Every structure is written in structure tokens, then in C-alpha cells.
Amino acid sequence: MTTFAKKLKLSGSTSRGHGAFVRNRNLIDVWIEAPRGNRKQVVYEKILSLIDITDEPSKHLKSNIMKCSQLFGLKIANKWQKVGQSRNRLLQNQVYWLDKIIYRINNDSEENTSSDEEQEPPCRSVGRPRVPFEDASKKTKRRRVAELTTDRSANELQFAVNVVSGSNHSEVSPQIFSFSTAEALALMVDLDISVRKYLLLRSVINGKAQNCLARYKELQKTKNAIIPSQFIITEISAEVDLQELLQKTAESILETMNFEERDCRIKVICKWGFDGSSGHSQYKQKFSDLENTVEFLFLVAMTPLRLIDRETNKVLWKNESPSSTLYCRPIKFLFKKENADLVRNTEKEIITKIEKLIPIKIKTKEGHSYIIEVDMMLAMLDGSVGNVLSETNSTMKCIICGATPKDMNTLAEINRPPNVDNDRFGLSTLHCWIRFFECLLHIGYRLPIKSWQVRGPENKAIVEAKKKRIQAEFRAKLSLIVDKPKPGYGSSNDGNTARIFFHNPQTSSDITGVDRELIENIAIILGVLASGCAIDMEKYASLLEEARNLYIHLYKWYNIPNTVHKVLVHGCEIIDAFCLPIGELSEDALEARHKEVRKHRLSHTRKCSRTDTNKDLMRVLLLTSDPFISSKRKVSSKKYKKCNEAVQNYLEKQENGDLGIDLGTITNDRAPSKKSYSD
Structure with missing residues (x-):
């Protein structure tokens, strides 16, 4: 940009009179409206009129003004072409240039003016004008302060800033950090x-x-970089390549570790499973097949639990939140209602993919290479899925010993031999809390009639009246809503409600009329299961037997539910069937993931097509469960309660004597991260 101006003050008045000056903006309309061949002369005359020269200008002044008009014409012609000959765009894009002064003169007298002009003729500045520091780019700012920062420390520069700004604080302000x-x-x-x-x-x-x-x-x-790239997306489903998913998961875990710098073989232990849910939003999007629906969702997911050095069997990394959604990674989701055929086909499909997995090879930036083998356990299951996979027709029948409800209330051993192969379906600790809670709750409803089945209008009225009284007292004393149906979500009996029930045994006993000792024993049993620690099996077996005998002695008239029977009778053998504590194999993360699916599908997906919606949903689920990103997160902390001594008596202590467990967590979705964003 070219500027013709005398080196005088640009504002106010001088000692010799008021300054008259011309800006580029003053000449725009004249130049645009003037004929092409006569623009230079028209601009020249406009400058003369603006600086208020009535007499014939001197030769020197005339020459200077003519140069100004000529250079202005060259500049404006170039800019006029760039904006497509649009006056509005020129005014918007060239604000800084338009406000530049191209000529200034003092109008005291012709003699003084000409002498000033002769002493200090206007000159042309080469290159771009110097942009104010506040408006300069980051690169320009770094270049301008390079000389200052060469021989000066940060403390000196900060102190100088405080002096210039008039601050009385000589201390250096805290350094501002940048987020990665x-x-x-x-x-x-x-x-x-x-x-x-x-x-x-x-x-x-x-x-x-x-x-x-x-x-x-x-x-x-x-x-x-952290999200797998191979997807299979349809209108009702989305699936990620399992091999690539495990590759990205292993790389992210290694990023979070301070790992020894050596090559080794590593084993990754993961749990996987599937579960269905309902009540999902239906958007106004077209289906190619009108029979499809998005009301029901079937989700398949996996969670990494541990990394183990195969040579030394040393645990290199452990998932401290195995029941949290922070590490629950989706493999596939399908908008279809859960049924027996879907469960069987999904199990066969995923097992086939697991068998085809090859060892993962990872090479770090330091040049170290690791070979990682994957061990995946089908553990995140609920009771209904276990019945389907074990081909047990009745949900009230035990999948291990085949006992019916009538057989479960006898202390005698079942004659049929147990099917130990079905131990692999494990125990869902979340559903154990709920099923034990509902069992004791229904006993409380039936205490006046002491019968498992409620028959006859009189008995039904008695049970219904007792139920309403119990519901009202739970609402008043513990703020719990029990046994209330939730459309599309089952009932209000969830894991948090059950935990509060067992954490207040005296109040729960007073409300329901159920024996307090039985409630306390069951609370210990469930607390040990959910601890995520190794269990002293000898002591735990005696506790299960004691609780079962007490139950049958007090409430033999109420048949033990299937899940309660499985824990009290087969709990020890199911725990022994797994190499990890049963508390780490819970289904809580998968259950909580359904809530996040609803939230992310509403807020973080495109609604232009069903395939785009499913793709965005899969990507956000993968992002929120990436181990490296999760290690940087600082989720809302929750209240923790240390396990009581009664629970500790049934756990095996570690070598350092620390149990390292978390019991009594009321909110089961997440565990707080120990790292902040700026660690």
C-alpha cells in the first residue's frame, strides 16, 4: 500500500494552522464514476478541491498531487478487479487501505507550503504497511518480539509488563498452559x-x-487417528472391524502407560457381551424397508480389563473402572428387538471373528515392538441371554442344575448332575442386586398371607394394600420409588435402588417386615461379589450356606427365584470358573451404555440420513470409550464408601495388605479419573 504524506502530526492542529488531508476513501466514488480515459485528471481535480486550493498551485505541489492521483489509480484498478467491480465488497474488504492518508498539506500560505514541500517531499514506502501489533498474526508477533526474548528471561519480561501497565504487583503471574x-x-x-x-x-x-x-x-x-476406519454401515446397523478395534485399543492403552523400554509379548484380557434395550427415539427419516424400526436396540460391546506380560505374568495395566462406560467399546449395534435367534446368531458371529484374530503387532516411537495376543471372555450377559445360550426353555429353571422353583426351597441336593459348561455364563452382579432386592420386597408384600402365589380376591386385596403401604414408606423414609412401571424401560427397580435398600438394613427391615439379619447377610454376599477382588472361597461358601439356611427357615413358603438360587447354591463354582474376580466381569458398563446411546444419538449425529446417523453414533461411541482419551478425562466424582469389616473378612488380601476395593457405590456408571486435563 502506497502513502504520500508529510511527516507531520495527523491529528489536531499544528503551530502553522490546520492540516488538510486526503484519504483513499474520499476518491473512490469519483474514480468509479469517471470515464476510463479521464480518471487521472478527475482524481487530480478532486484532490485539489479537498485540500482547498483556489489559486493556481505551484509547480512542485502540482507534481506531487499528480503523482498521488496516478499511484492511486494504479492501486484502485488492481483492487477493483479483485472484488469483481463491486463497490460494497471493496468497502468491506479494504477498510484499512481506504482509511490511509495519501496526501496532507498545511494551508497557511503558499510560501510556507511550498517551502515545506521542498524541504520534505513526499516519499513512497516500499512493501506492506506496518500492521498494529494487536492486529498482527501470531507469526508476525513472534518475529517482532524475537529480539526481546533472545537475551531476556520470562520473569524479566513479565516484570517489565507490570511496570509498563502500572501494576503494583511485582510477582510473576502464573504461566498459562495450553491443552493438547x-x-x-x-x-x-x-x-x-x-x-x-x-x-x-x-x-x-x-x-x-x-x-x-x-x-x-x-x-x-x-x-x-484413534478411531477405527473400517465400518459396515446400513440403515439399521453399524459394525466396526474387530481386529482394527483391538489394534486401536491396545495402542491407546500403551499410550497411557509408563512402560518398560523393552520388547515383549503381551496378553490382553477382555470381556464382551450383548444386551438389548427399548424406547429409542424414532426420527423422521425414510426406510428402504418399511418393516424396519429403530425403537429397539441390540448392542454388542467389549471392555479391556488387563494387560499381562506373558513371560513374567506381571500385570502391566489394569482397568480400574471395569463397570464404567469409559472403556466399554462398541463392536456392533443393530436396531432390532432382542430375541433367541438374534442372540444365537450374534454369539456365533462374534466367536467366529475371535477365532480369526491374529496377534497384534505394535511398534512405538522409541522403536520398541510388542506382540499382543487377545483373550476375550463372554461375560457381559444377563439371565435371559444365559437361558437362550444354554437352551433352557424356562426362565425360572436353573441353567446349571436344572432345578425348578419347587426344588430350590429344599436343603437336599439336586439329584441331577450340574452342567458345569454353563458356568461360563457367569453372574451379572448388577442383576443380582436387583433380583435379591425384588425377592425380599415381594416377601414383604406376602407376609400377611405367607403364600408364594396370590389367589382369590381377598388375598389380592391384602397384598395390594401392603404393597402400597411399603411403597409409600420407602418414598417417605429413603426417597425410593419401588415397583413402579416405567413405559419402555421396565420398572423403577434399578441397581441404585437395590443398593440403597441393602445399605440401610434396619430401615428396610422395619418397612418390609423382612428379617434384618437376612438383609445384612445378603448385603455382604452382594458386596463381596461386586468388590472386584479375589474372594476367600472357603469363608464365602459358609456365608452362602448360612444365608440359604436362614432364608429357608424363615420363608420356606416363598420359592427362591432363579438368580438368588444361582448365587446361594452355585456361586462358588461360578466364581472358580473365571481367572479374574467376578466383580470385574459385570454387565453394568453395557447397561449404562444404552443411556449414552440415547443421548449421543440425539445430540451428536446428523439426521440427514439413517446411514449418516448410525455412522456418527458409532464414531462418538468409539471416541468416548477410547482408553487414551478416557485417561485424560475428569468425570464428575462420586461418593465412595469404604467396605465394612464384615465384607473384608471374605476377601483375600493383596501382598501389600491393601484390598483396593470400592464397595457401596450408589451411582454405578462411572469412576472418577485421577488425572486432570493439565496433568
């Missing part, structure tokens, strides 16, 4: 914000602390 892309992604996931909200947050924070949050394009690169 992984930390920014973790923050974005924790806040559950969209791209638009992240850009708004970045603009506000970076306005106060520059370069604090990374650009979203950098976040996209990191996201694409």
Missing part, C-alpha cells in the same frame, strides 16, 4: 458439547489466553 489435542478432546467429551459450542468456547478462552485450546481441525486429526 487429546486433552481438548477429553474436555469436549466431558462437557458433552457440539462442534459449534467448542468453537465458541475456544474463541472466548483464546481471547484471554492465546493458544490455550487447539483448533478443531487438529482435534479432527487426533480423532481420526
Whole structure:
């Protein structure tokens, strides 16, 4: 940009009179409306009129003004072509240039003016004009302050800033840190914000602390690097390649570890399973097949539990939140109602893929290579899936010994030999809490009639009246809503309700009339199962037998439910069937994942087509469960209760004497991260 101006003050008045000056903006309309061949002369005359020259200008002044008009014409012609000969675009895009002064003169007298012009003729500045520091780019700012930062420390520069700004504080202000892309992604996931909200947050924070949050394009690169790229997307399903999913999971786990710098073979132990849910939103999107629906969802997922060195059997990494959604990685989801055929076909399909897995080879930046083998256990199952896979027709029949409800209330051993192969279906600790709670609750309803089956209008009225009284007292004393149907979600009897029931045995006993000792024994049994620690099987077996005998002695008239029977009778042999504590194999993470599916599908997916919706949903589920991103997250902390001594007596202590367990957690979805964003 060219500027012809005398080196005088640009504002106010001088000692010799008021300054008259001409800006580029003053000449735009004249130049546009003038004929092409006569534009130079028209601009010249306009400058003369603006600087208020009535007499014939001097030769020197005339020459200077003519040069100004000529150079202005060259500049404006170039800019006029760039904006497509649009006056509005020129005014919007060239604001800084339009406000530049191209000529200034003092109008005191012709003599003084000409002498000034002769002493200080206007000159042309070469190159771009110097942009104010506040408006300069980051690169320009770094270049300008390079000389200052060469021989000066940060403390000296900060002190100089305080002196210039007039601050009385000589102390150096705390250094502003910058988020890495992984930390920014973790923050974005924790806040559950969209791209638009992240850009708004970045603009506000970076306005106060520059370069604090990374650009979203950098976040996209990191996201694409950690999310598998091979998908199979349809209108009603989405599936990720299992081999690539395990590869990305192993790489993310190694990123979180301070691993020894040596080559070795590693074994990854994972649990997997599937579960169905209902009540999902139906959007206004077309289906190619009108029989399809999105009301029901069938989700297949896996969770890494441990990394073990195959040479030394040393645990290199352990999932501290095996029941949390932080590490629950989706393999496939299908908008279809759960049924027996779907369960069997899914099991065969996933097992076939597991058999075809090859060892994972990972090479780190330091040049170390690791060979990782995967061991996947089918453990995240509920009772209905176990019945289907074990080909047990009745849900009230035990899948291990085949006992019916009438057989379960006898202390004698079942004559039929147990099917030990069905021990592999494990125990869902979440459903154990719920089923034991419902069992004692229904005993409380039937205490006035002492009968398993409620028959006759009189007995039904008595049971219904007792039920309403118990529901009202739970609502008043413990703020619990029990046995209330929830459309599309089953009932209000969930894991949190059951835990509160067992954590308050005296109050629960007073409300239901069930024996307090039985409630306390069952609370210990369930607490030990959910601890995630190794169990002293000898002591635990005696506890199960004692609780079963007490139950049959007090409430023999109420047949033991299937899940209760499985824990009290077959609990020890099921626990022995697994190499890890039964508490780490719970289905809680998969159950909680259904809630997140509803939330992410509503807020973080495109609705332009069903395939785009499913693809976005799969990507966000993979992002929120990535181990490396989860290690950077700082989820809301929850209240922890240390396990009581009664539970500790049935657990095997570690070598250091620490149990390292978390019992009594009321909210079961998450465990807080020990790392903050800026660690």
C-alpha cells in the first residue's frame, strides 16, 4: 500500500494552522464514476478541491498531487478487479487501505507550503504497511518480539509488563498452559458439547489466553487417528472391524502407560457381551424397508480389563473402572428387538471373528515392538441371554442344575448332575442386586398371607394394600420409588435402588417386615461379589450356606427365584470358573451404555440420513470409550464408601495388605479419573 504524506502530526492542529488531508476513501466514488480515459485528471481535480486550493498551485505541489492521483489509480484498478467491480465488497474488504492518508498539506500560505514541500517531499514506502501489533498474526508477533526474548528471561519480561501497565504487583503471574489435542478432546467429551459450542468456547478462552485450546481441525486429526476406519454401515446397523478395534485399543492403552523400554509379548484380557434395550427415539427419516424400526436396540460391546506380560505374568495395566462406560467399546449395534435367534446368531458371529484374530503387532516411537495376543471372555450377559445360550426353555429353571422353583426351597441336593459348561455364563452382579432386592420386597408384600402365589380376591386385596403401604414408606423414609412401571424401560427397580435398600438394613427391615439379619447377610454376599477382588472361597461358601439356611427357615413358603438360587447354591463354582474376580466381569458398563446411546444419538449425529446417523453414533461411541482419551478425562466424582469389616473378612488380601476395593457405590456408571486435563 502506497502513502504520500508529510511527516507531520495527523491529528489536531499544528503551530502553522490546520492540516488538510486526503484519504483513499474520499476518491473512490469519483474514480468509479469517471470515464476510463479521464480518471487521472478527475482524481487530480478532486484532490485539489479537498485540500482547498483556489489559486493556481505551484509547480512542485502540482507534481506531487499528480503523482498521488496516478499511484492511486494504479492501486484502485488492481483492487477493483479483485472484488469483481463491486463497490460494497471493496468497502468491506479494504477498510484499512481506504482509511490511509495519501496526501496532507498545511494551508497557511503558499510560501510556507511550498517551502515545506521542498524541504520534505513526499516519499513512497516500499512493501506492506506496518500492521498494529494487536492486529498482527501470531507469526508476525513472534518475529517482532524475537529480539526481546533472545537475551531476556520470562520473569524479566513479565516484570517489565507490570511496570509498563502500572501494576503494583511485582510477582510473576502464573504461566498459562495450553491443552493438547487429546486433552481438548477429553474436555469436549466431558462437557458433552457440539462442534459449534467448542468453537465458541475456544474463541472466548483464546481471547484471554492465546493458544490455550487447539483448533478443531487438529482435534479432527487426533480423532481420526484413534478411531477405527473400517465400518459396515446400513440403515439399521453399524459394525466396526474387530481386529482394527483391538489394534486401536491396545495402542491407546500403551499410550497411557509408563512402560518398560523393552520388547515383549503381551496378553490382553477382555470381556464382551450383548444386551438389548427399548424406547429409542424414532426420527423422521425414510426406510428402504418399511418393516424396519429403530425403537429397539441390540448392542454388542467389549471392555479391556488387563494387560499381562506373558513371560513374567506381571500385570502391566489394569482397568480400574471395569463397570464404567469409559472403556466399554462398541463392536456392533443393530436396531432390532432382542430375541433367541438374534442372540444365537450374534454369539456365533462374534466367536467366529475371535477365532480369526491374529496377534497384534505394535511398534512405538522409541522403536520398541510388542506382540499382543487377545483373550476375550463372554461375560457381559444377563439371565435371559444365559437361558437362550444354554437352551433352557424356562426362565425360572436353573441353567446349571436344572432345578425348578419347587426344588430350590429344599436343603437336599439336586439329584441331577450340574452342567458345569454353563458356568461360563457367569453372574451379572448388577442383576443380582436387583433380583435379591425384588425377592425380599415381594416377601414383604406376602407376609400377611405367607403364600408364594396370590389367589382369590381377598388375598389380592391384602397384598395390594401392603404393597402400597411399603411403597409409600420407602418414598417417605429413603426417597425410593419401588415397583413402579416405567413405559419402555421396565420398572423403577434399578441397581441404585437395590443398593440403597441393602445399605440401610434396619430401615428396610422395619418397612418390609423382612428379617434384618437376612438383609445384612445378603448385603455382604452382594458386596463381596461386586468388590472386584479375589474372594476367600472357603469363608464365602459358609456365608452362602448360612444365608440359604436362614432364608429357608424363615420363608420356606416363598420359592427362591432363579438368580438368588444361582448365587446361594452355585456361586462358588461360578466364581472358580473365571481367572479374574467376578466383580470385574459385570454387565453394568453395557447397561449404562444404552443411556449414552440415547443421548449421543440425539445430540451428536446428523439426521440427514439413517446411514449418516448410525455412522456418527458409532464414531462418538468409539471416541468416548477410547482408553487414551478416557485417561485424560475428569468425570464428575462420586461418593465412595469404604467396605465394612464384615465384607473384608471374605476377601483375600493383596501382598501389600491393601484390598483396593470400592464397595457401596450408589451411582454405578462411572469412576472418577485421577488425572486432570493439565496433568
